[in-house]
Amino acid sequence: MNTPPAISPPAISPPAISPADPVVADQQRVFARLADPATHGMSGPVRRIDTHGAVVFLAGKDVYKVKRAVRFPFMDLSTLERRHAACRRELEVNRDNAPGHYLGLVPIVARAGGLHLGGAGDIVEWAVHMRRFDEEATLDHVAARGGLDNQLIDALAQAVAAAHERAPRHPEWDVPGALAGVAAGVVDGLRERPELFAPARVAALEAMLGSALGRLAPLLAARAGQGEVRRCHGDLHLRNIARIAGAPVLFDALEFDEGLATIDLLYDLAFLLMDLGSRGEALAANRLLNAYLKARGAAPPYDGLAALPLFLALRAGIRAQVSAAALAHRTGAALEAGRAEALSYLAFAEVALTPVPARLLAIGGLSGTGKSTLAAHLAPAIGPLPGAVHLRSDVERKRLAGVGEFDRLPPAAYTREATEEVYATLRARAAAVLASGHGVVVDAVHQRPEERDALAAVAQQAGLGFSGLWLEAPVDALAARVEARRGDASDATVEVLKQQAEREVGKLDWIRLSAAGTPEELLARAQAALGRAVHR
Known part of the structure; x- marks a missing residue:
């Protein structure tokens, strides 16, 4: 049995700071200048958006983003030099994905007794200048409107896979050590808020993270x-993706820590x-995973699925930290909502x-019985999060x-040998x-015993x-269903269906539905028949 390693802190830690007061410098004059419509030659209002690490100003067709002068355990932007470097890096890491x-x-400069956006003067702050898009087009807003349809999720998977294909590889990287540092940072960050995160829960999470890291270290190193x-986006959540001209665009990649x-x-x-998953979009999460694996081509990284529970937990832990950090900017009902979010x-x-045991679910039946639709809806509840492959x-x-996938094949592709x-x-x-410990659903006719x-x-x-499950x-x-089918990978025709119907199924010990x-x-019939097999 592997002994779980102690979760060690990162080799270089920023100075300690009170979680209630991460701000190290007063930037209110800068923020006031950028919030003033006159700065942008406008008469209408400038919209301001605050996050834990930046303040964003939406002014007409332009966006200006200023890094906050803050120091967190996971991010240090405490000096102008650090903020300038982070701004430069933000440009570099986002141009491929968001051209x-x-x-x-x-620069924001001091000149003639006041602050100005650009021009000569003493530089007091830096802003990243971006082209504005509809802020309601970010995928968190799309999700809130119920707009995460299959087409968008599939396009998102393609966009992420393409970004990953472009990303520089780092075979020398000490992944177990790096993730141990991330885990330590998560645990330390949660411990700094005992009034929000119960110490016993944090201790239990630390033990589970340590156990997972010890078990997965050889796999993580091998990958x-x-x-x-690779050098990835690093902050890939729905708010950092926008649907622009109908396509998902990845932006705001993590820039402050390589x-x-x-x-x-x-x-x-x-x-x-x-x-x-945390938004209750289990179907979308499962479809995204499957579409991403499919987009990776002939050899999807199935072995890495063993680490997915650890990866998901670390991401959720980081988000809990970030949500807790943002509480400093909230009051009243927003504060309570933020606390609930962090705890979620x-x-x-x-x-x-x-731990959730992996299992295999097979769905068979003649063409048109709805195998693929049923498989997609059962998959999220089978095996570990976010569900079965x-x-x-x-x-x-x-x-x-x-x-x-939607190209039609000739009859030669459907010979007994090909099948x-x-x-x-x-x-x-x-x-x-x-073998990775993940669940799997296999959907095919499976007509022969x-x-x-x-x-x-x-x-x-x-x-x-x-x-x-055998559908009939x-x-x-x-x-009628086969005849009406459009935009589907199946090449089955009514004639093919009739040929299937003439064959004997033989001894059938699957559940007939x-x-x-x-x-x-x-x-509903399938869930009732499978019972606990499809419930976490």
């Missing part, structure tokens, strides 16, 4: 050598997964680290053929996911639970 959005740096550790942004790719993604993040971290035969067949290759690949991938038996054997060999409905009803009615009715 055209970041315009440059502008660096595999190219899975160590906090040089991370495992799944740790970067985990911030988004945690943000979605701590609860999410605890849930993420609570969803493997689909239609998608795997297209990948093996080297075509796009056997697809099913073998599904089983191999399912085994890899289960040997196909069903072989999949059940994957779970048996892993020593994990297995459930099989009148052929006429299925034909009627697929008649609405998807919601089928989901």
Whole structure:
């Protein structure tokens, strides 16, 4: 048994400071100047947005962002030199993901007895100058409006995967040591607020983090050598992504600490997964994970899923710290809401680290029975957060053929030999996911007994639970669904369905469910049939 390592603090820690008073300099004159419409040649109001680390001014078509003069355990912007360096780095790390959005740096100068935006004078502060977009277009607002549809989530996964592909690799990085430092910072930060975070809960979280770090250290180190550790966005949550011209744009990457942004790719993604999950967007979080894994190509990083509970917990712990730090700027109802938010993040971290057994769920049935829709809705509740990996035969067949998900394949791609290759690949991938301790849902016709038996054997060999659902409905009803299907990976036609219906299913020991009615009715029947298998 591995002995969990003690969580050590980072090698270099900023000076201690009271969590109630992280501000080290008075910037009110700067903020007042940037909030004045006359500074921007405007008559209308300037909108101000405050965060724990910056103050943002929205003035017409422009945005000016000033770093706060603060020192937290996780961020030190206490000097003008540090804030200037952070502003420069913000430009550098965001231009690839948000081209055209970041315009440059502008000094705030003292001249003729007053402060001015740009021009000659003594520099007293720096601002990052950006092109303004609709602030209601950030994905936190989109989520609040219920606008996180499948198309947007899939596009988001593609954007994150593309950013990760561009990111510089760091195979030399000491990932276990770096994450131990992050964990120590989280624990220390939570301990500084005993009136908010109960010491017993913080101690229990520290023990769980230490245990996870000890168990995962070899994997984390190996993934660096595999190219899975890169200079990432680092602060990838919904508020730092905007839908601009219909596409998700990543902005406001972490700029003040290269160590906090040089991370495992799944740790970067985990911030988004945690943000979605903590907002009750379990379906979106699960779809994002699956779409991201799919976007990574032929060899998704399934081994890294073993570390996802740790990554999610660290992200939630960091967010609990940040939420607690922001309480200094709140009063009344906003203060109480902020306290509740901080505690909810701590609860999410605890849930993420609570062991949940992996299991394999198989869904079979003829074309049109709704296998994929059901699988997507069951997946979030199977195995550790954010739910099961969803493997689909239609998608795997297209990948093996080297075509796009929605490209149609010729009949030669549906021979018995081709289908056997697809099913073998599904089983191999399912085994890899289960080996990581994660749940998996496999959705395919599975009409032959040997196909069903072989999949059940994957779970048996892993020593994990297995459930099989067989969906059935009148052929006429299925034909109508197949005929109406659009924008789907399946190539099945009504003729293919009729051919399936003529074959014998053989001995069937999976749970038989009627697929008649609405998807919601089928989901309810499946949840009732599976019972505790689909409830955390």
